[in-house]
Amino acid sequence: MLMITCPVCGAEGDETDFHCGGQAHISRPASTDPHNVSDDAQRDYLYIRNNPKGLHREMWMCARGCGKWFHAERDTVTLEFKSYYGITESAPPSSSPNPAASKTTKKKSAGR
Template identity: 50%
Template sequence: MLMLECPYCGVLADETELAPGGEAHLTRHGPGSSDDDFQDYLFTRENPRGVHFERWRHAHGCGKWFHAARNTVTLEVYGTYPAQTTEPPKEVCAKITGAAPGWTWRLFG
């Protein structure tokens, strides 16, 4: 079972207390954007095998959104952090690098 710690209230919650919100760190495009940018925002996702960054909501707790870094193959959780963060914290990246040598953070479009 997937267990994530809410970075706001500190509760270690299982996935039944949480609501998934899709891929994290997307560039959101709205009114005034090009059709191609808006199409990419709606439909283009990474869906990697391995390290992945996701949005989660502590639905049956504090109700706040947060990001989680985890491995989609092993379900290992590298860390959670506030949703307002534009890129993963250095300590989360260091933990990922220790578990998956050669991994590098890349900017999402």
């Protein structure tokens, strides 16, 4: 069970009281013309996510409290939340995840 504390209103609860929005800090493919975004870049933006063993940055919403979104760093091994920060804030540098744990292996799709 995940125990979460909303950094906005202070509400505490388990994962049923909050909504997970998935991996944090995913940016759209850089282009002003959506027709010029490659299929691979669009696929990566929509579907490719990190699945680290260790520290993971996620977005969460306080569903039964204030309804605000926030960022959290969670250890995927111990399920412990290590820190919380605002939804508009960048990840705190002091708690950067283990780079080896957050690496993903991307497969090149054939036939595209």
